[in-house]
Amino acid sequence: MAGILIVGDLAAGRPGSEFLELAGAGAALAQATGEPLIGALIARDNAAVRQDCLPPVQRLYLIRDSELRHYGAAAFVAAARSALGASSPSIALFAHTLETRDWVPQLAAALDAGLVMDCVALSLDGDALIATKPVYGGSVWGEFAIRGTLRLATLRPGVFTPATPSDKPEVMQLTVEHIAVNAVTMIDEVAAAASGGVNLKNAKVVVSGGRGVGGAKNWHYIEGAASALRAAVGCSRPVADSGWVSSAYTVGLSGSSVTPDLYIAVGISGAVQHLAGISAARTVVAINSDADAEIFARADLGVVGDYKEVLPAFVKRIEQLKS
Numbered sequence: 001m002a003g004i005l006i007v008g009d010l011a012a013g014r015p016g017s018e019f020l021e022l023a024g025a026g027a028a029l030a031q032a033t034g035e036p037l038i039g040a041l042i043a044r045d046n047a048a049v050r051q052d053c054l055p056p057v058q059r060l061y062l063i064r065d066s067e068l069r070h071y072g073a074a075a076f077v078a079a080a081r082s083a084l085g086a087s088s089p090s091i092a093l094f095a096h097t098l099e100t101r102d103w104v105p106q107l108a109a110a111l112d113a114g115l116v117m118d119c120v121a122l123s124l125d126g127d128a129l130i131a132t133k134p135v136y137g138g139s140v141w142g143e144f145a146i147r148g149t150l151r152l153a154t155l156r157p158g159v160f161t162p163a164t165p166s167d168k169p170e171v172m173q174l175t176v177e178h179i180a181v182n183a184v185t186m187i188d189e190v191a192a193a194a195s196g197g198v199n200l201k202n203a204k205v206v207v208s209g210g211r212g213v214g215g216a217k218n219w220h221y222i223e224g225a226a227s228a229l230r231a232a233v234g235c236s237r238p239v240a241d242s243g244w245v246s247s248a249y250t251v252g253l254s255g256s257s258v259t260p261d262l263y264i265a266v267g268i269s270g271a272v273q274h275l276a277g278i279s280a281a282r283t284v285v286a287i288n289s290d291a292d293a294e295i296f297a298r299a300d301l302g303v304v305g306d307y308k309e310v311l312p313a314f315v316k317r318i319e320q321l322k323s
């Protein structure tokens with residue numbers, strides 16, 4: 001029985017937000033092929049599944065094993081193989097994360113299946129799954145045809161439209177046969193330092209600063225604006241590379257893809273690698289002193305000027321309009 005399988009994680013009873021995005025992408029393929037959409041969740045703890053945040057899949061496999069509590073490639077490959085064995089899909093989709101970057105290629109190699117990673121679009125052409133992804137540092141979109149009885153892809157988070165949760169999928173427990181004991185033993189887990197602000201990936205408003213901000217000493221302009229607008233802070237890669245802020249704030253090809261209603265780019269030139277992270281932003285406002293900056297081609301609204309004058313005035317005006 002063929003199907004479109006989506007594989008994700010379950011923690012505290014909830015799948016990650018990327019799982020609904022996989023369901024959105026998977027549903028389009030299921031509709032095009034006439035195959036059922038099937039889900040598999042790898043549980044990271046013992047919490048019961050919250051039915052109200054599950055995607056509209058026909059069947060959902062829940063895989064729980066003490067070896068899956070902490071990440072280990074061998075155990076995750078074994079878990080995914082059980083889900084693949086139970087559903088015999090023609091296509092399997094995963095979110096593109098630090099962990100899947102490690103274990104999904106191992107799964108593909110073990111199954112001798114074609115895999116394309118970090119996809120931003122999927123379509124079908126006959127028996128080929130066409131996967132689109134940025135190549136050459138994001139300056140070109142590459143299209144790859146994956147053929148075979150099993151085709152695998154990891155999808156970039158924040159790009160595909162999420163499915164609406166459904167409260168009625170049939171949940172089936174799946175045990176992992178011959179689960180491999182991970183070669184690496186987890187000794188301790190240390191939570192990353194809290195950013196203190198809004199979660200970048202899910203933020204509705206993002207204020208992002210680039211090299212044009214001029215140094216860590218000026219970063220308070222970005223944080224002040226973000227705080228006034230209840231926005232998340234983002235940055236371009238040189239800002240993180242220079243150590244002004246943590247690389248967790250980077251937006252773009254080597255950072256996060258964001259999906260805000262409003263993205264304010266301050267002192268950012270608009271390199272393709274940065275634009276790759278804001279393709280799903282609804283409205284982009286750019287503040288840049290160079291009228292020829294590339295960012296203005298992507299921006300819906302732009303102001304040419306020194307951000308030190310423009311940004312505080314812009315924030316003040318928004319606050320006036322809100323009150």
Ligand SMILES: Cc1cc2nc3c(=O)[nH]c(=O)nc-3n(C[C@H](O)[C@H](O)[C@H](O)COP(=O)(O)OP(=O)(O)OC[C@H]3O[C@@H](n4cnc5c(N)ncnc54)[C@H](O)[C@@H]3O)c2cc1C
Pocket residue numbers: 137138209210211212213235236237238239250251252253254255266267268269270271272273274277287288289290293305306307308
């Ligand atoms: C493989 C690869 C991956 C990459 N991944 C990423 C990524 O994920 N994210 C990313 O951002 N980059 C990434 N880059 C880097 C990217 O190519 C650009 O170098 C980078 O985005 C430029 O950052 P920037 O716009 O802040 O700086 P710049 O290009 O230096 O632009 C600074 C801008 O600030 C403006 N400015 C200067 N002073 C002021 C002022 N007072 N007021 C207003 N505007 C001012 C300037 O006019 C200029 O447009 C990647 C590159 C490679 C090769």
